[in-house]
Amino acid sequence: GEVFQRNVLASGVIPQISVIMGPCAGGDVYSPAMTDFIFMVRDTSYMFVTGPDVVKTVTNEVVSAEDLGGARVHTSKSSVADGAYDNDVECLAQMRRLIDFLPASNKEKAPHWPSFDDPLRRDDSLDTLVPSNPNKPYDMKELILKIADEADFFEIQEAFAKNIITGFGRIEGRTVGFVANQPMVLAGVLDSDASRKAARFVRFCDCFNIPLVTFVDVPGFLPGTAQEYGGLIKHGAKLLFAYTQATVPKVTVITRKAFGGAYDVMASKHMRADVNYAWPTAQIAVMGAKGAVEIIFRQDMNNPEAIAARTKEYEDRFLNPFVAAQRGYLDEVIQPHETRARVARALRMLQNKQVNDPWKKHDNIPL
Structure with missing residues (x-):
């Protein structure tokens, strides 16, 4: 029991990796669960509160230890674990790599x-x-690798909620946390899982003075009853809360779509x-042209030519970054090839950033 208490008291003070x-079964699972990161070894490690025998006795469900709490389950389904490796040696080598990205405590700046x-x-x-086709996907990981120093990127929760990418890299030798929508999966939409994954990562970076670089290509939140019943509103609010609360330097680059509440x-x-940048390909609006026109000009729905003309008019007027820039929501529209230089300059400018928030015992994030 004392171990749990120490985990809680150390949370946000020093990075904790399990x-x-x-x-790892029974009550023992709660100690790693309260640490910042959990990594597992495939085929040899298991985590569950109740084992297969108890499950069979209570629910009459037959399940193997691997299917109940193996590395595959916890990295891709439950999101309990942040990564899995093939053997102990590789796992420990990757832990050394991860520790190189992290400060020793919350009193230190990100390592240089x-x-x-x-x-x-x-x-x-x-x-x-x-x-050029706005509906065609591309790999956002390629952008991260080309921006980060020496294409070195340590991804967190790679197998879970693949529609958002989180991980550590460096710019000018200093650790940064990358958060990016992934258009290759579900067109990069935000859903409950992606929101929780990104929110936890953002809060970790804020705890340990790690600047955040965000690449945005998000057409909105995933619609549907499954998402709404699953508490999408609450989970989406976690990411909103985490970003707003974070006091570390925050640099954002909008590469293409940034629609509605997800923007x-x-x-x-x-x-x-x-600092908020956008590429010339950015589209910042309440929603896409097709959806907006079908709502605003519902009376013309039986006239395809009128709808096409209205859609073209909406695209020309709103689906660009310049309206947002005029209103001060963007600092600059930049060319894609100069993204690394602009992000590096912004982070250099912000390295001594100070924020004075009102005093409070602690916040009440929508858990």
Whole structure:
């Protein structure tokens, strides 16, 4: 029991990492559950509150230890674990790599390592990363690897909620936390799982003075009864809360779509982001052209030509970054090839950022 207390008191003071290399069952699972990261070894590690025998006795359900609490289950379904590796040696090697990204405590700034990657490096391939067809996906991980120092990126929860990417990289040798929508999965929409995953990562970065770099291409929140019944409103609010509460430097780059409430949630200016950039391909609006026109001009629905003309008019007027820039919601519209230089400059400018929030015992995040 005392171990749990120590986990709680150390939370947010020092980074806590749990590595599960064998069975972990019963009440013992709650100690790793309260740490910042959990990593497992495939085929040899298990985590569950009640084992297969108890499950069979109580519910008459027959399940193996692997299917009940193996690494695959916890990395892809339950989100209990943040990653899994094939053997103990690889797992420990990756833990050393992760620790290199983290400060020793909340009193220290993010670690600074020597970097041989020019912060002003220009990457012309980014100019063609976003397809001309707005419905065609592209790999956001490619952008992260081209922005980060030496393409070094340590992804967190890679197998869970793949429609959002979270992980650590470096810019100018300093650790940053990357959060990015992934258009290759569900078009990059936000759902309950993605919101929880990103919110927890953002809060960890805020605890340990790690700046946040957010790449946005989000068409909205995932619609449907399954999401609404599953508490999408509460889970989406967690990410909104986490970003707004974070006092670390926050730099946002909108690469393509940023629609509706999802635009707000993804580190917009309204959520106290410090520097907000957009590529010329950015589309910042309440919703996409087709949906907006069908609502606003419902009376013309039987006239395809009128609808097409209205859609074109909406696209030309609103689906660009310049309306938002005119209103001060963007700091600048930048060329994709200069993204690394602009992000590096913004982080340099913000490295001594100070925020004075009103005193409170603690917040009441919508858990």
